[in-house]
Amino acid sequence: MQIIFNENLSRHNTMRVGGNADTLLLPESEDEMIRAYEETLEQKGRVFILGRGSNTIFRDDDFRGRIIKTTKACPRIKIVQSNRKSFRKRYLVEAGASVTNQSFLRFCRENNLAGPTYLQSVPGNIGGSIYMNAGTGIDEGLAISNTLKEVRVFDGRRIFTLPKESCGFLFRYSIFHKNHWLILSAIFELESKSGRKVEREIRSRMSFAKNWQDLGYPNTGSVFKEGYQHIEGLRGKRFGQAMFSIKSANWIINLGGAKTSEVLALVEWAIDLHEKMGYPKPVMEWIVR
Numbered sequence: 001m002q003i004i005f006n007e008n009l010s011r012h013n014t015m016r017v018g019g020n021a022d023t024l025l026l027p028e029s030e031d032e033m034i035r036a037y038e039e040t041l042e043q044k045g046r047v048f049i050l051g052r053g054s055n056t057i058f059r060d061d062d063f064r065g066r067i068i069k070t071t072k073a074c075p076r077i078k079i080v081q082s083n084r085k086s087f088r089k090r091y092l093v094e095a096g097a098s099v100t101n102q103s104f105l106r107f108c109r110e111n112n113l114a115g116p117t118y119l120q121s122v123p124g125n126i127g128g129s130i131y132m133n134a135g136t137g138i139d140e141g142l143a144i145s146n147t148l149k150e151v152r153v154f155d156g157r158r159i160f161t162l163p164k165e166s167c168g169f170l171f172r173y174s175i176f177h178k179n180h181w182l183i184l185s186a187i188f189e190l191e192s193k194s195g196r197k198v199e200r201e202i203r204s205r206m207s208f209a210k211n212w213q214d215l216g217y218p219n220t221g222s223v224f225k226e227g228y229q230h231i232e233g234l235r236g237k238r239f240g241q242a243m244f245s246i247k248s249a250n251w252i253i254n255l256g257g258a259k260t261s262e263v264l265a266l267v268e269w270a271i272d273l274h275e276k277m278g279y280p281k282p283v284m285e286w287i288v289r
């Protein structure tokens with residue numbers, strides 16, 4: 001396992017912000033990841049589990065504790081069961097927490113499976129995406145939980161499996177926000193679909209994302225998960241090197257060297273503006289450590 005001391009966290013989140021972490025651990029197997037988590041809990045140390053950092057920003061102050069980065073530990077993906085004889089062919093696919101959404105969808109395309117193609121534009125891991133219940137906007141109502149069957153987790157003492165009905169999934173929310181369990185892998189239940197159709201859906205999602213999202217600068221995707229209003233004057237508002245994107249609504253970009261305090265000041269400013277204008281308080285989507 002790679003252990004890095006005094007690591008700059010701006011390298012580990014897509015907004016490219018944050019101070020240093022005392023220790024960053026990069027386990028290279030599921031066992032190593034479990035042991036690292038268990039040991040840290042035993043020592044009553046502060047710990048944060050990190051995926052690709054595409055929904056997480058770190059504060060400017062140093063992180064006193066351990067970051068366990070899960071991007072290398074559980075990369076396996078395989079079909080574990082197929083039911084070709086039933087009217088609707090169904091397959092169970094197991095994916096480790098470190099599998100990226102894009103590799104998961106490549107696997108679906110290659111195996112003619114109807115994967116959640118809207119996740120192609122979501123730059124996260126399966127673990128982080130389950131934690132966040134990543135998906136489309138609330139109006140379209142599609143989320144990773146739709147195709148999930150169960151999630152395998154480690155709670156610090158034992159490994160167990162949770163059926164999706166016990167995961168408390170809501171819009172961009174799951175039971176894992178409350179319980180801080182380590183997500184190890186998940187089983188997805190997928191129907192068959194021709195690889196060419198899957199490829200077409202993936203391409204159409206990417207062209208939608210390109211048109212809508214401001215990808216020219218580091219960012220963390222949508223800022224608010226609920227209550228964002230298209231208020232005149234939000235776009236282009238800037239504190240230091242952090243700015244509400246002019247291209248995309250509900251989107252903050254790092255113009256280069258932004259501080260987390262500048263990013264969060266913009267978030268606070270937008271919340272205040274909503275309240276001053278009589279709108280309900282919008283709810284931030286990001287995880288801030």
Ligand SMILES: Cc1cc2nc3c(=O)[nH]c(=O)nc-3n(C[C@H](O)[C@H](O)[C@H](O)COP(=O)(O)OP(=O)(O)OC[C@H]3O[C@@H](n4cnc5c(N)ncnc54)[C@H](O)[C@@H]3O)c2cc1C
Pocket residue numbers: 014048049050051052053054055056070097121122123124125126127128129130131132133134135136176181182183184213219220221222287
């Ligand atoms: C350009 C861009 C576009 C985006 N578009 C979308 C979109 O369309 N829809 C959408 O829903 N989101 C979107 N996002 C947000 C983000 O990509 C998703 O939330 C993604 O699923 C987060 O995955 P991650 O691996 O980066 O998680 P991280 O940011 O690393 O972590 C998120 C949370 O999950 C926890 N976590 C991560 N891995 C584990 C694990 N193995 N066990 C337990 N907890 C874990 C972390 O502790 C943290 O609390 C976008 C972000 C960007 C930058």
